[in-house]
Amino acid sequence: MNSPAVTVAAERQAVVDLEAVRLNVRQLARVAYPAKVMAVVKADAYGHGAVPVARAALEAGASWVGVAHISEAVALRAAGIEAPLLAWLHTPGSDFEAAVAGGIDVGISGWELEPLAAAARAQERPARVHLKIDTGLGRNGSTEAEWDRFVGEAVELQDQGLLRVVGVFSHLAVADEPHRPETDLQLERFRTAVAVAEDAGIDLEVRHMANTPAILARPDAHFDLVRAGLGIYGLSPFPDQTPAELGLRPAMTLRTVLANCKQVPADQGVSYGLHYRTSRPTRLGLVPLGYADGIPRIATGGPVRISGTTYPVVGRIAMDQMVVDLGPADGDDGLAPGTEAVLFGPGDDGEPSVDEWAAAAGTINYEIVTRISPRVTRVYTDSAGARA
Numbered sequence: 592m593n594s595p596a597v598t599v600a601a602e603r604q605a606v607v608d609l610e611a612v613r614l615n616v617r618q619l620a621r622v623a624y625p626a627k628v629m630a631v632v633k634a635d636a637y638g639h640g641a642v643p644v645a646r647a648a649l650e651a652g653a654s655w656v657g658v659a660h661i662s663e664a665v666a667l668r669a670a671g672i673e674a675p676l677l678a679w680l681h682t683p684g685s686d687f688e689a690a691v692a693g694g695i696d697v698g699i700s701g702w703e704l705e706p707l708a709a710a711a712r713a714q715e716r717p718a719r720v721h722l723k724i725d726t727g728l729g730r731n732g733s734t735e736a737e738w739d740r741f742v743g744e745a746v747e748l749q750d751q752g753l754l755r756v757v758g759v760f761s762h763l764a765v766a767d768e769p770h771r772p773e774t775d776l777q778l779e780r781f782r783t784a785v786a787v788a789e790d791a792g793i794d795l796e797v798r799h800m801a802n803t804p805a806i807l808a809r810p811d812a813h814f815d816l817v818r819a820g821l822g823i824y825g826l827s828p829f830p831d832q833t834p835a836e837l838g839l840r841p842a843m844t845l846r847t848v849l850a851n852c853k854q855v856p857a858d859q860g861v862s863y864g865l866h867y868r869t870s871r872p873t874r875l876g877l878v879p880l881g882y883a884d885g886i887p888r889i890a891t892g893g894p895v896r897i898s899g900t901t902y903p904v905v906g907r908i909a910m911d912q913m914v915v916d917l918g919p920a921d922g923d924d925g926l927a928p929g930t931e932a933v934l935f936g937p938g939d940d941g942e943p944s945v946d947e948w949a950a951a952a953g954t955i956n957y958e959i960v961t962r963i964s965p966r967v968t969r970v971y972t973d974s975a976g977a978r979a
C-alpha cells in the first residue's frame with residue numbers, strides 16, 4: 592500500500608485558524624462595546640502562540656494585550672508588538688527594569704512600587720502601573736484595608752514623576768457562574784476602590800475587571816476595558832453554552848496521523864496495565880499523541896475522529912501514544928498508517944470539541960489547549976484567506 596509521504600511537521604499539529612481569532616475578537620468587542628478589549632495571550636496564548644494571536648487580535652480591533660509575566664510582555668515587544676501591554680504577576684526577581692524600558696504596563700499589589708520606582712529613577716522614565724484591588728478572589732491585589740495607603744504611596748511617586756498610574760483593576764472569582772451574589776459584592780468593592788483612587792486625584796485611563804465569562808454575562812463589569820482570554824480562542828466559559836451559541840469559533844484543531852493499524856484477535860490487552868481487552872477480533876489504531884504532548888493521562892475515553900467516525904481512546908494513555916479500537920475491517924475502509932486522526936477542532940466535519948476532552952480528563956477547556964506541549968508543531972491557517 593502506498594501511503595502518502597508525510598512531512599515531519601504534519602505528524603502532530605495544533606492548527607490555529609487566525610481568522611477564527613479575529614472573528615472571536617470582533618464578537619467580544621461588539622458585546623463589550625463601548626469598553627475596549629485587551630487580548631489575554633499569557634501562557635503562549637493558551638497554547639495557541641502568543642505572537643501570531645496578539646497580531647491577529649490587534650488586527651481585529653483589540654487595543655491592549657495582556658500577559659501574566661513581564662518576560663512574556665518583553666518577548667511580545669521584541670517581536671514588534673507596539674500596542675499597550677500589561678503584565679500582572681511578579682516576584683522580586685521579575686525584570687522591572689525591562690518593563691520600564693519597554694514601556695510595559697505593570698499590574699501591582701503594593702510591594703512592587705519600590706523596585707518599579709528604582710527602575711524609573713535609574714532610567715529617568717516613569718513606570719506605568721495599574722493598581723490591583725483584591726475584591727474577593729484572595730490572590731493578588733491590595734486588601735481593602737491597605738488600599739488607601741497603597742493609593743497614597745502611588746500618588747506620591749506619581750507626583751515625583753516616577754510613576755504613571757494608568758489604571759485600577761481587579762479579577763473576578765465566580766464570573767463563570769453568573770448568578771452568584773459574590774460577583775455583585777466584588778463589583779461594589781471595585782467601584783469603591785476606583786472612587787478612592789479618583790478622589791486622591793488620579794486621572795485613570797482604564798478601569799478593568801471582566802474576564803471572558805463576565806464579558807458575556809455581566810455587562811455591569813465591563814467598565815472601560817475587558818480582559819478577554821478564553822473567548823478569543825473560541826471556547827465557552829459556560830458548561831451549558833456552546834461556542835456557537837456565544838458567536839464564537841474554536842481556533843485550534845489538534846490533529847495527527849495513525850502510526851499503526853493492525854488486526855488483533857479477541858482478548859488482546861491494550862496499553863500499560865492491560866485495562867482494556869478486545870471483545871472480538873478487531874483492528875487497533877495507534878495514535879501518536881500522549882501525555883508528553885499534553886494529552887492528560889487520565890483522559891481514557893477521550894474522542895478521536897478518524898475517517899468520519901469518532902472512536903474513544905481505550906486503555907491507558909502513555910507518554911507518546913494512545914490506542915483506539917477501530918472495529919473489524921469492513922471491506923477496504925482505507926484505515927492505515929498515515930490516516931488522519933483529529934482529537935478536537937471547530938466541529939465543521941464532526942470532529943470532537945475541546946470540551947469533550949476536558950470532560951474525559953475531569954478538567955476545563957482552558958487546561959486542555961494550554962497544556963498542548965511544544966512537541967506539537969503549531970501551524971497557522973487563515974480561513975479569511977481561504978474564503979477570499
Ligand SMILES: *Cc1c(COP(=O)(O)O)cnc(C)c1O
Nearest residue numbers: 631762802803804818819820821
Ligand atoms: C487569565 C486572566 C484573564 C483572562 O481570563 P479568561 O477567562 O480566559 O477570559 C483576565 N484577567 C486576568 C487577571 C487573568 O489572569
